[in-house]
Amino acid sequence: MTGSDRLPIAGARRTWAWLRLELRARWLGSTFAALVGVVGAAASVVPAYALGVLVDRVKENAPVSAIVPIAVVIVAAAVVGGVATGTATYLVGRVCGHMLADLRERTVARALRLPATTLERIGKGDLLSRVSSDAAAIGKAATSVIPTMISAFLLGVLSIAAMAGMDWRLGLAGAVAVPLYVAALRWYLPRAAPKYAAERHAVAGNSQLLVENMQGVRTVHAYRLEQRRLRDIGDASYQVHDISVSVFTLFTRFVGRINRAEFFGLAAILVVGFLLVRSGAATVGQSAAAAVLFHRLFNPIGMLLFTFDELQAAAASLARLVGVADLAPDCGDDPDGDDPDGDGVGEPAGAALELRDVRFRYDGGPEVLHGVSISVPAGARVALVGSTGAGKSTLAAIAAGILRPETGTVSVAGVAQAPDRLRAHVAIITQEVHVFAGPLIEDLRLARPGAPAGEIAAALSAVGALDWATALPAGLDTVVGEGGHELTTAQAQQLALARLILVDPAIAILDEATAEAGSLGARTLEESAAAATRGRTTLIVAHRLAQAAAADRVVVLEHGRIVEQGGHEELVAAGGRYAQLWRAWEARTPTSSSR
Numbered sequence: 144m145t146g147s148d149r150l151p152i153a154g155a156r157r158t159w160a161w162l163r164l165e166l167r168a169r170w171l172g173s174t175f176a177a178l179v180g181v182v183g184a185a186a187s188v189v190p191a192y193a194l195g196v197l198v199d200r201v202k203e204n205a206p207v208s209a210i211v212p213i214a215v216v217i218v219a220a221a222v223v224g225g226v227a228t229g230t231a232t233y234l235v236g237r238v239c240g241h242m243l244a245d246l247r248e249r250t251v252a253r254a255l256r257l258p259a260t261t262l263e264r265i266g267k268g269d270l271l272s273r274v275s276s277d278a279a280a281i282g283k284a285a286t287s288v289i290p291t292m293i294s295a296f297l298l299g300v301l302s303i304a305a306m307a308g309m310d311w312r313l314g315l316a317g318a319v320a321v322p323l324y325v326a327a328l329r330w331y332l333p334r335a336a337p338k339y340a341a342e343r344h345a346v347a348g349n350s351q352l353l354v355e356n357m358q359g360v361r362t363v364h365a366y367r368l369e370q371r372r373l374r375d376i377g378d379a380s381y382q383v384h385d386i387s388v389s390v391f392t393l394f395t396r397f398v399g400r401i402n403r404a405e406f407f408g409l410a411a412i413l414v415v416g417f418l419l420v421r422s423g424a425a426t427v428g429q430s431a432a433a434a435v436l437f438h439r440l441f442n443p444i445g446m447l448l449f450t451f452d453e454l455q456a457a458a459a460s461l462a463r464l465v466g467v468a469d470l471a472p473d474c475g476d477d478p479d480g481d482d483p484d485g486d487g488v489g490e491p492a493g494a495a496l497e498l499r500d501v502r503f504r505y506d507g508g509p510e511v512l513h514g515v516s517i518s519v520p521a522g523a524r525v526a527l528v529g530s531t532g533a534g535k536s537t538l539a540a541i542a543a544g545i546l547r548p549e550t551g552t553v554s555v556a557g558v559a560q561a562p563d564r565l566r567a568h569v570a571i572i573t574q575e576v577h578v579f580a581g582p583l584i585e586d587l588r589l590a591r592p593g594a595p596a597g598e599i600a601a602a603l604s605a606v607g608a609l610d611w612a613t614a615l616p617a618g619l620d621t622v623v624g625e626g627g628h629e630l631t632t633a634q635a636q637q638l639a640l641a642r643l644i645l646v647d648p649a650i651a652i653l654d655e656a657t658a659e660a661g662s663l664g665a666r667t668l669e670e671s672a673a674a675a676t677r678g679r680t681t682l683i684v685a686h687r688l689a690q691a692a693a694a695d696r697v698v699v700l701e702h703g704r705i706v707e708q709g710g711h712e713e714l715v716a717a718g719g720r721y722a723q724l725w726r727a728w729e730a731r732t733p734t735s736s737s738r
């Protein structure tokens with residue numbers, strides 16, 4: 144999917160293959176559901192058949208004793224048919240529901256593993272619309288459309304068989320409608336499919352636009368883009384509206400064709416029935432039963448055909464979900480998901496971090512890292528400094544396995560690691576700290592599910608957050624994040640540092656974790672960060688040079704290249720780029736000398 148700006152959509156063959164595999168994996172449940180469906184359809188045919196017998200007996204002036212059993216059969220068959228059809232609907236819905244749940248889980252799991260750059264490129268709106276509206280379309284099909292279609296199909300087949308059983312000519316007359324139904328469907332499907340795909344595409348584009356504008360609402364306000372953005376959203380909504388109207392127009396024309404098929408089918412049965420009765424080849428009851436059987440099919444066949452479009456929409460949605468679920472774990476960068484050298488399979492025994500000859504570019508843009516090599520010995524603390532745009536955050540993201548280098552390797556204890564393996568050893572804290580909505584203690588437990596309250600309190604205490612956390616209205620159970628108690632940036636970053644302690648990685652990467660807190664908050668956060676990373680191999684992107692001064696070694700990056708590295712004192716004495724940055728920082732920060 145490299146180079147594409149939308150998530151992939153699975154082809155028809157791949158989608159069928161997925162469906163077959165899933166059904167095979169659930170063969171017991173699917174076979175049982177199909178059997179119950181056949182029983183339901185057979186029982187539903189019986190009353191119409193029995194009605195024919197009843198008509199003949201009444202015509203022959205049969206005694207009540209010959210009529211009552213038929214009435215009993217009709218009632219019993221109706222009850223059995225109703226119960227079996229309802230059960231089959233439930234069973235089919237259950238099988239489909241489980242399949243969808245698994246697929247949705249797989250899609251979300253794959254999406255969460257997408258490289259950050261890929262996710263940025265494709266936009267979150269497309270992904271959101273797949274796991275929400277696409278999954279909803281499939282869910283609806285799974286619980287109502289597909290069970291209805293299966294029972295309608297079975298009923299249709301058994302009804303024609305029953306008509307043919309009474310007299311083959313009646314069966315043939317009923318079958319006259321089949322080619323007309325098929326012709327209607329063949330007229331409709333090729334026209335509807337692209338329209339549904341276009342509709343889903345337009346809806347996805349529209350939600351993408353909405354998400355973008357909501358996320359960037361501050362920028363929209365700042366540049367007074369409200370009117371222009373509203374116009375764009377309006378245009379996109381009109382496009383969705385127009386496509387939906389054209390879909391509906393097509394659908395009504397389709398309904399006309401269905402009615403025509405019903406008319407010809409019923410007319411053929413009535414005419415053939417009349418001729419057969421007149422020639423004595425069939426009874427009035429049989430002809431009446433055939434007409435009732437056929438009329439009884441109007442609803443299920445209509446349902447079958449009318450819901451075909453929903454099935455098509457669901458199929459389009461299914462292809463969109465399977466497309467994401469099928470993505471290779473590290474798609475977008477390396478289809479194999481292996482590390483570039485193919486050697487990242489060993490388990491490292493140690494915590495030394497080494498980046499060797501790393502090159503990187505964002506999506507075909509200019510190269511932003513030109514062969515950078517950095518070594519952080521086990522337990523050491525290395526600070527990365529440099530001017531804005533030098534490539535520090537990019538390098539940190541590569542070291543953490545969030546981005547995959549174009550060439551070069553990242554090793555832990557001398558063993559090259561693919562990005563997804565790297566994430567098992569390395570944890571990163573970036574400036575964009577997210578507080579998940581829910582009780583604060585659960586936010587922390589995301590880092591270590593089931594962590595006892597004591598350990599959580601210890602982690603909070605280590606980063607200096609226990610006092611304010613326990614002072615919250617409901618202590619650690621206070622609901623924080625969106626819609627809950629609002630935390631300051633510094634508090635959110637302390638939570639992230641506490642999570643780091645709970646994750647307990649051998650290697651920690653801090654990317655500007657203290658940059659946004661203001662100088663007073665920054666000092667506290669520096670202490671929290673030092674506590675959280677104590678004993679770990681640490682790479683810090685240091686905008687505040689106090690962090691660089693406290694590190695074991697400093698690496699200076701400029702324009703994607705290392706221009707200097709060494710100890711703080713050594714670099715200051717050398718009078719190079721670092722000394723220049725340090726002097727400028729000291730001048731700006733009067734208290735810096737007291738680091």
Ligand SMILES: Nc1ncnc2c1ncn2[C@@H]1O[C@H](COP(=O)(O)OP(=O)(O)OP(=O)(O)O)[C@@H](O)[C@H]1O
Pocket residue numbers: 263505508511529530531532533534535536537538
């Ligand atoms: N998502 C992205 N897409 C395209 N280019 C990017 C992206 N992120 C960063 N860049 C570019 O890559 C280069 C390195 O950026 P990076 O953020 O790594 O630098 P930095 O040293 O961390 O800067 P700062 O200190 O301002 O955060 C810059 O030229 C930047 O414009």
